[in-house]
Amino acid sequence: MNQVIAASSESADAIPIWFVTKASYAKVAEGLDPAERRFAETSGFRPMPGQFLVLPDRRGNVSGVLFGDSAEATSRFLAGKLPTVLPAGVYRFANRAQDTRLAALAFVLGSYRFGRYRKNIKDSGVKLVPPRGVDRREISRIAEGVFLARDLVNTPANDMGPAELAEVALKLAEQHGAKARVIEGDDLLAQNFPLVHAVGRASTRAPRLIDITWGNPKAPKVTLVGKGVCFDTGGLDLKPSSAMLIMKKDMGGAASVLAAAHMIMDRGLDVRLRVLIPAVENAVGGDAFRPLDIVPSRKGLNVEIGNTDAEGRLVLADALALADEEKPDLLIDMGTLTGAARVALGPDLPPFYTADDKLAADVARHAEGESDPVWRLPLWRPYDAMLDSKIADLNNVSSGPFAGSIICALFLQRFVSAAKSWLHFDIYGWNPSTRPGRPEGGECQAARAVYALLCERYGRGDSG
Structure with a gap:
């Protein structure tokens, strides 16, 4: 479990995750690199709850992630989907989720795998830098x-x-x-x-x-x-x-x-x-x-x-x-x-x-x-x-x-x-x-x- 929570030394180059809703997407998109913004447009990304898009940089590396958030109380664990779909890497929340603490907890809980009897289960390599203001030890x-x-x-x-x-x-x-x-x-x-x-x-x-x-x-x-x-x-x-x-x-x-x-x-x-x-x-x-x-x-x-x-x-x-x-x-x-x-x-x-x-x-x-x-x-x-x-x-x-x-x-x-x-x-x-x-x-x-x-x-x- 501790492998999912990144050490502070890994935060410098962490990949940003932007939480977006219908109301906030336009503003977030304005702050993206033009190439990232064009990729999101041509990919047909829509800021619906649970939808995500991995953004590439000009060299084909992952430069960021767009993730659809929701204000619904029953949807505050949506970020728990991310460890199962993201490529290996160290990530950080680039902006605040509807509930950042629960999003961080859900991210960690979503990484759970029961591997006692299957020797071929490998760590996904996905890590999260604890968001600012979120107690790492409490999570x-x-x-x-x-x-x-x-x-x-x-x-x-x-x-x-x-x-x-x-x-x-x-x-x-x-x-x-x-x-x-x-x-x-x-x-x-x-x-x-x-x-x-x-x-x-x-x-x-x-x-x-x-x-x-x-x-x-x-x-x-x-x-x-x-x-x-x-x-x-x-x-x-x-x-x-x-x-x-x-x-x-x-x-x-x-x-x-x-x-x-x-x-x-x-x-x-x-x-x-x-x-x-x-x-x-x-x-x-x-x-x-x-x-x-x-x-x-x-x-x-x-x-x-x-x-x-x-x-x-x-x-x-x-x-x-x-x-x-x-x-x-x-x-x-x-x-x-x-x-x-x-x-x-x-x-x-x-x-x-x-x-x-x-x-x-x-x-x-x-x-x-x-x-x-x-x-x-x-x-x-x-x-x-x-x-x-x-x-x-x-x-x-x-x-x-x-x-x-x-x-x-x-x-x-x-x-x-x-x-x-x-x-x-x-x-x-x-x-x-x-x-x-x-x-x-x-x-x-x-x-x-x-x-x-x-x-x-x-x-x-x-x-x-």
């Missing part, structure tokens, strides 16, 4: 977090099981001087995490609970909880093959939480951060939990299993109960939880839930500001009765086919009672196709918005 730490999450999600489950996910989390904790512990296998039962154990016990790879703490113990307590289902077969309620195909991404909540944790710790925000990740594989085996089993929870609620494919909320429930015990100021969880969320809002727009209206407004504002889109859905109390069980405290699924994402949020809310504020994200963690700054494959969702929220609430930290 780097955000991109590092996003790339970490993408790498984790893109890695297939044979190389990213519960043990491997725990190893990555422990390395991240060590990198930032955080404390960490991992509770594994039957120790989960001994330490009262029965739901995590039940979901993961059928796999040959033991379930785990990863617990990281960092920061000043006297600072405001912020806890992040991420769903770490490293592969989801659906359990005995087996998924069809089409639905199982990309279930390596079912630990996307854990990946996004670790991305946010890196940003927070690297920035040195004034928080006491805790990260909890239940890491399991929902497998099929003789020891698998069954439909209509009743499993106790850390909270003391007995849960009837209406569907073994609704396992993510089960492992999150135990982790949320643990987090809630120390009454954090802000408790946030993320998970790739429901197909209903995708039906309602698609893959690019994760729903979020909270009973705190001020928090919801702040999340929405930062999500828009960071081009990290999310959308609030309600914790609709009348639907709570859909979780009723005739023989247990609650069921893990609804008694009907409706409002699946809301029902999941209401289920999780049963395990949070002491936290001052609780925020739940039902993310997808995957880009079905490539868009500017967002290559096809694993994606980090909601982490950048959460990070911006925490920067505003708990101090700016060390931005350098």
